[in-house]
Amino acid sequence: MIIVTGANGQLGRMVTERLLERVPAREIGVSVRDVDAAQDLGAKGVRVRMGDFTGPATLAHAFEGASKVLIVSTDSTGETAVRHHRTAVEAAAKAGAQRILYTSHMGSNPSSPFPPMPDHAATEEALRQSGVPFTSLRNGFYASSAVMLISAALETGVLAAPEDGPVAWTAHTDLADAAVLALTGETLTDAAPDGVTPALTGPEAIDMAGIADILTRLTGRPIRRVVVSDADYRARLLSAGLPEHAADMLVGLFAASRDGDFAPADPTLADLLGRPTVRMEDYLKSALAPAR
Numbered sequence: 328m329i330i331v332t333g334a335n336g337q338l339g340r341m342v343t344e345r346l347l348e349r350v351p352a353r354e355i356g357v358s359v360r361d362v363d364a365a366q367d368l369g370a371k372g373v374r375v376r377m378g379d380f381t382g383p384a385t386l387a388h389a390f391e392g393a394s395k396v397l398i399v400s401t402d403s404t405g406e407t408a409v410r411h412h413r414t415a416v417e418a419a420a421k422a423g424a425q426r427i428l429y430t431s432h433m434g435s436n437p438s439s440p441f442p443p444m445p446d447h448a449a450t451e452e453a454l455r456q457s458g459v460p461f462t463s464l465r466n467g468f469y470a471s472s473a474v475m476l477i478s479a480a481l482e483t484g485v486l487a488a489p490e491d492g493p494v495a496w497t498a499h500t501d502l503a504d505a506a507v508l509a510l511t512g513e514t515l516t517d518a519a520p521d522g523v524t525p526a527l528t529g530p531e532a533i534d535m536a537g538i539a540d541i542l543t544r545l546t547g548r549p550i551r552r553v554v555v556s557d558a559d560y561r562a563r564l565l566s567a568g569l570p571e572h573a574a575d576m577l578v579g580l581f582a583a584s585r586d587g588d589f590a591p592a593d594p595t596l597a598d599l600l601g602r603p604t605v606r607m608e609d610y611l612k613s614a615l616a617p618a619r
C-alpha cells in the first residue's frame with residue numbers, strides 16, 4: 328500500500344488524485360489530520376486514516392501495511408518541523424515501508440538563511456539514519472509563493488523587495504506528477520542514487536526584476552522593481568501586520584535567493600515527466616486571471 332500524508336493539503340491532494348489515475352484505490356492510503364475533509368477520497372475507495380505527526384501512535388495506525396510512504400513536509404519551521412518529520416520517518420520505518428519519499432526543497436542546506444532549508448537538511452539526515460531506502464524530492468520553489476510576494480505590487484505598481492537572485496519557480500502540478508512517478512516506479516532512483524534528487528524545477532530561473540516585467544506584460548500596467556534594504560523590507564512587513572517570525576522568514580528567503588540557492592533551473596523534472604514544465608509567465612497568467 329502507498330501512503331500519502333498531508334492529503335488534505337495542496338500538494339498531497341494533487342499527488343493522491345493523480346495516483347488514483349495509475350494505481351487501484353485499494354492500494355492507496357492517506358494519512359490526514361481531519362478524516363472528514365478526506366471523505367471524497369474515502370468514497371473513491373482510498374483508505375483514509377487519521378495521522379498526526381505530533382502523535383506517533385496515530386501514525387502507526389495510518390501507516391499500517393505501507394510499502395512506500397510519501398511524507399509531505401508540514402507547514403511549520405524550526406524544531407517543530409524537524410520533530411514532525413523525524414516522527415514520520417520513524418513511523419514509516421516501523422511500519423516496514425520499503426521506501427520513504429519526502430518533499431524536500433532545492434537549496435536544502437544546514438546553514439541557509441532561509442529557515443525551512445536547515446529543517447529540510449535535518450530531515451534528510453534523519454532519512455539517511457533511518458536505514459530505509461529513501462527519495463528526498465528536492466522540489467523547486469513553488470510558483471504559488473511568488474503570488475504572495477507580488478500581491479502588494481499589483482496594487483501599488485511597485486515591486487519593493489530586497490536585493491535578490493533568480494529563482495527556478497515550479498508549479499505544484501509538475502511536482503505532484505514527479506512524486507507520483509517516484510511512488511509508482513523506480514524512475515527517480517536513477518536520478519537520485521544517494522536518495523537525494525537533483526533540484527526538480529520549472530524551466531527558467533527568474534528574479535524579481537523579471538517578475539516585474541512579466542506582471543507589466545500581463546496586467547498592461549507598469550510594475551516597477553525597487554530594491555529596498557533587508558531592514559526596510561522587514562519594517563514594512565511588520566507594519567503591514569506580519570508576525571516577526573514570518574517577516575524574518577521572508578527576509579531570509581531573499582538572502583538565500585541572492586546567494587543563488589534557488590537557481591539555476593534544472594532539466595531533471597522535464598526529463599522525468601517527458602514534457603516541458605510550466606513556465607512562470609503561463610503560471611502567473613492563470614493565477615492572476617481573476618484579478619486582471
Ligand SMILES: NC(=O)c1ccc[n+]([C@@H]2O[C@H](COP(=O)([O-])OP(=O)(O)OC[C@H]3O[C@@H](n4cnc5c(N)ncnc54)[C@H](OP(=O)(O)O)[C@@H]3O)[C@@H](O)[C@H]2O)c1
Binds near residue numbers: 360378402466467
Ligand atoms: N517548494 C516550495 O517552494 C515550498 C513552499 C512552501 C511550502 N513548502 C513545503 O511543502 C509542503 C506541502 O506544500 P502544500 O502546498 O501542500 O502546503 P499545504 O497545503 O499548506 O499543506 C501542508 C500540509 O501539512 C500538513 N500538516 C501540518 N501539520 C501536520 C501534522 N502535525 N501532522 C501531519 N500533517 C500536518 C497539513 O495537514 P492539514 O491538511 O491537516 O492542515 C497539510 O496537509 C508545505 O507544508 C511545506 O513544508 C514548499
